[in-house]
Amino acid sequence: MNVADVLNAFKDKELAQKVVRKIREEAKGLDELRFMHVCGTHEDTVTRSGIRSLLPENVKIVSGPGCPVCITPVEDIAKMREIMKEAYAEGDRIILTTFGDMYKIPTPLGSFADLRGEGYDVRVVYSIFDTYKIAKENPERTVVHFSPGFETTTAPAAGMLNAVVEEGLENFKIYSVHRLTPPAVEALVKAGTRFHGLIDPGHVSTIIGVKGWEYITTDYGIPQVIAGFEPVDMLMAILLLIRMVKNGEVRILNEYTRVVKYEGNVTAQRLIEKFFEVKDARWRALGIMPKSGLELRKGWKEFEIRTYYDPEVPELPDLEKGCICGAILRGLALPPQCPHFGKTCTPRSPIGPCMVSYEGTCSIFYKYGALF
Structure with a gap:
């Protein structure tokens, strides 16, 4: 099987529908579950594929600080x-x-x-x-x-x-x-951000490996799944997290085994x-x-x-009044909850960092409109 065949398998509509059915079965009767990812590409996959609309009401996907351009001061x-x-x-x-x-x-x-x-x-x-x-x-x-x-x-x-x-x-x-990335997740957890499982970015994990994320699970009791970037990858990550929560398991699993190694x-x-x-x-x-x-x-x-150069920078005024990007980056809100979203804040005239980059959550929501 060549690379194209492998990728197509993770885009397969029938396979995706099977995983969605399993998600609905496993999540039935559970309290609300909030799973966070920290990756702009994962958010693009979730939103572009309409994954949130396929999930049962008690399963929520929230976006953490997954856009490096957006969080640059x-x-x-x-x-x-x-x-x-x-x-x-x-x-x-x-x-x-x-x-x-x-x-x-x-x-x-x-x-x-x-x-x-x-x-x-x-x-x-x-x-x-x-x-x-x-x-x-x-x-x-x-x-x-x-x-x-x-x-x-x-x-x-x-x-x-x-x-x-x-x-x-x-x-x-x-x-x-x-x-x-992992220290940012740790900081969010210490600050009180609550979620029931973490979907780890596959590309970061190719560098730091499974071992780079382990302490988030061992020290803070958070189940994790390292995931690839196709729709079936994300759905499988969600299914695996639901199963771990349902069975009281606290582990880190590698869904993206075709690329990510432990070390x-x-x-x-x-x-x-x-x-x-x-x-x-x-x-x-x-x-x-x-x-x-x-x-x-x-x-x-x-x-x-x-x-070689260390010029003084004047104190910068706050241009983000009313913007809730900080809450979005903490997984506490989604873009449509912001009063500026799609009105005074667009990719052409962004107010906050989440609208600035094509990897930003607000920019992605704006791009795909009703698909979320």
Whole structure:
């Protein structure tokens, strides 16, 4: 069986209907169950496939902080904008690269797109490898990647840094706003967010493995299922969680066995450990999350642009008054409950972070409309 056949099997309508019937059977007579995922792609699958509409009334799927662009603090975007201005004033014509959805995030001082409109060299890239190529093509200029992302994106960033070190490419820099997923879940649990089971993102789990999530189950008694990204993957994860709750089991199961291993990607883990150290970090709309951020280690600070530029950023006004994105990121609400949703807040004119990125819960709900 080739890859296409495997993927098609997890999109199969009849198989999905069978799993839905089993979900309804297993959930019958149970109290309300709330299952949280922490992945923008999982939310896209759930909403695009209309999965919530297929579930019994007592089974709820809520979305946690699964969009790395959405949780990036506006202060960091503003800081990078000020770094560009300070550098240009000193004659250092930095080339700034970033991802397409990060490029458009509004701040009280403007977006990266606005910065480009002001004449600064800002480029949208598909991956950090593109930044590496730009740095090699422009050896006389500093090239900075504004580098967000959870473990899935941190791994290639660490790999790219390793290549840069080996090649002695001195003009390659990053601005690290990388974040870690399990500590965010732990922080939500400690803050009192209640859910009966967790659906873990398959791509993060390819890096950290099953073992990277185990302490959430052992320390906090939360059943977990690592899931892939097709509709049947998500339905199977829901079914497995219902069964665990029903039988009083507290385990972590790997539904995504076709990709995720228990130990994860050990090579990627070693590279991340080589270049990054863990720190407390701010998440937009959520505040400080203990041990949830990554910054370059002392021995590698030469690759962090903030080592060279540290401009003051003025206090930023709150532009999100009335926005409930913080509640959405905690799994306490869904987008239609926000008074701004689809009215004063749209992907073209976002108020809060959940509408900013295509991985944001509000953006996904807006895109698929009545399917949720």
